[in-house]
Amino acid sequence: MSESGPRVAVLMGSDSDLEVVRPCLEILGELGIAFEARVMSAHRTPDKVAEFSRGAAERGVRVLICAAGHAAHLAGAVAAQTILPVIGIPIASSDLHGVDALYSTVQMPPGTPVATVALGKPGARNAGILAAQIMALSDEALRARLVSFKEDLGRKAAAADETVRRQFPSGGAR
Ligand code: RP5
Helix, strand or coil: CCCCCCEEEEEEHHHHHHHHHHHHHHHHHCCCCCCCECCCCCCCCHHHHHHHHHHHHHHHHCCEEEEEEECCCCCHHHHHCCCCCEEEEEEEECCCHHHHHHHHHHHHCCCCCEEEECCHHEEEEHHHHHHHHHHHCCCHHHHHHHHHHHHHHHHHHHHHHHHHHHHCCCCCCC
């Protein structure tokens, strides 16, 4: 098993998905996680998807993240080939505005789970964070970075609360 290669593989069905997937790549980078980003499709390059998924664990990958739109089978096709955890990001790229991709990704049959996050960029960011949380189970330094990340979220929310409270002080009838 490779010790220096990517720990998270981010797959997308098309390069047209990249802008939606970008927040996932950014948060992985911010959290100091080595990742690789690849374009492969359950429908257009099925053999490549199967080969990549089967070899991922051996190459040192610990979590797979799969983003796809339309009848989105990428995450499920990957999950069928590996026991690594698979996170699915549904992409709203069709005339059904992502409902098709959401259902295709989340409605996996029993035995082959895909941890499906929200549609679009918020889901992409959460996919990166969830992958980090899974990896932090066996990585103390990453765990510390995640704790600090969450504390920062809390500080920002508290600052927003303070700003709104100052604009609307309690007790004063208008
Ligand atoms: C899906 O089809 C891809 O994930 C993408 O969201 C969608 C459209 O792909 P392109 O036709 O833009 O390559 O498989």
